[in-house]
Amino acid sequence: xxxxxxxxxxxxEEAEDSVSEILxxxxxxGVSVTSRRDFEKMPITDTNLMWExxxxxxxxxxxxxxxxxxxxxxxxxxxxxLYEEIDSLKSLDLDVKDYQVETALIKEEDWxxxxxxxxxxxxxxxxxxxxxxxxxxxxxxxxxxxxVMDPGLAFGTGTHPTTQLSIQALEIVMRxxxxxxxxxxxxxxxxxxxxxxxxxEIHAYDLDEMAVSSARSNIELNNLATKIHIEENNLLEGxxxxxxxxxxxxxxxxxxxxxxxxxxxxxxxxxxxxxxxIIEKKEEMIDALEAEGFEIKQVNQMKDWLAIIAQKPxx
Numbered sequence: 001x002x003x004x005x006x007x008x009x010x011x012x013e014e015a016e017d018s019v020s021e022i023l024x025x026x027x028x029x030g031v032s033v034t035s036r037r038d039f040e041k042m043p044i045t046d047t048n049l050m051w052e053x054x055x056x057x058x059x060x061x062x063x064x065x066x067x068x069x070x071x072x073x074x075x076x077x078x079x080x081x082l083y084e085e086i087d088s089l090k091s092l093d094l095d096v097k098d099y100q101v102e103t104a105l106i107k108e109e110d111w112x113x114x115x116x117x118x119x120x121x122x123x124x125x126x127x128x129x130x131x132x133x134x135x136x137x138x139x140x141x142x143x144x145x146x147x148v149m150d151p152g153l154a155f156g157t158g159t160h161p162t163t164q165l166s167i168q169a170l171e172i173v174m175r176x177x178x179x180x181x182x183x184x185x186x187x188x189x190x191x192x193x194x195x196x197x198x199x200x201e202i203h204a205y206d207l208d209e210m211a212v213s214s215a216r217s218n219i220e221l222n223n224l225a226t227k228i229h230i231e232e233n234n235l236l237e238g239x240x241x242x243x244x245x246x247x248x249x250x251x252x253x254x255x256x257x258x259x260x261x262x263x264x265x266x267x268x269x270x271x272x273x274x275x276x277x278i279i280e281k282k283e284e285m286i287d288a289l290e291a292e293g294f295e296i297k298q299v300n301q302m303k304d305w306l307a308i309i310a311q312k313p314x315x
Contacts, residue, residue: 188215
């Protein structure tokens with residue numbers, strides 16, 4: 001019977017997206033992320049569920065990112081590649097010096113559901129809630145809309161502050177009928193949220209083939225396959241569109257490269273929503289946006305993360 005190996009990366013929260021992508025790129029079949037916040041947010045009304053959870057599984061500091069690999073696919077130099085990839089994040093100003101890696105073998109019959117106990121519905125705004133596709137969730141009001149996700153596909157589950165900030169920013173600027181681009185769509189969560197918020201046309205791009213596949217699967221879970229255009233592309237290179245909104249939840253150094261192209265594809269008075277910005281990069285990002293002619297409309301913060309709503313001049 002085929003065996004699986006679980007790799008647990010204990011690391012600081014700001015490295016979540018980057019390390020998740022590294023694990024997927026190295027061949028992980030799924031990625032899970034747990035933090036102390038996950039345990040504290042568990043619904044207190046479900047006493048059986050709370051009893052089943054082991055508090056010791058949740059870190060007191062930082063997060064745990066887990067990847068799952070078929071033993072047959074782990075090569076002799078796998079461990080070296082993993083450490084090299086994580087260490088390379090230091091060049092992106094991500095503090096990864098104190099990370100730890102633990103491994104465990106998992107039986108074939110257990111691995112697929114090994115991480116599901118950690119994922120539960122997340123209310124992102126008053127009207128939008130992210131729900132794992134296996135959870136039997138009941139709407140709290142007739143106005144509540146659900147973003148159904150399969151977190152096993154990774155690339156952003158909606159629990160990270162940068163994702164929540166992005167969705168909240170979309171809700172602030174959208175009025176319905178917008179043409180929108182989601183750059184670095186990952187799981188497709190922002191694309192799905194945009195559609196539920198009333199966008200009339202959406203184009204989503206990601207450079208990673210697995211991310212595009214993940215997004216496409218989640219879009220289909222939400223019955224939106226006919227409303228969203230998704231394809232592989234490097235940021236906005238070669239994209240010749242004119243849109244109302246560009247949203248991007250990616251690392252700051254990539255956002256800085258994106259500013260000029262975001263302005264190019266935006267209509268006059270269009271909005272550029274950028275998230276994934278660590279607080280230390282706030283001024284650098286604002287300065288770059290203003291140098292390109294954008295007006296900063298709002299800066300929102302959650303923990304050490306920022307999202308910026310910037311507007312292109314009307315003329």
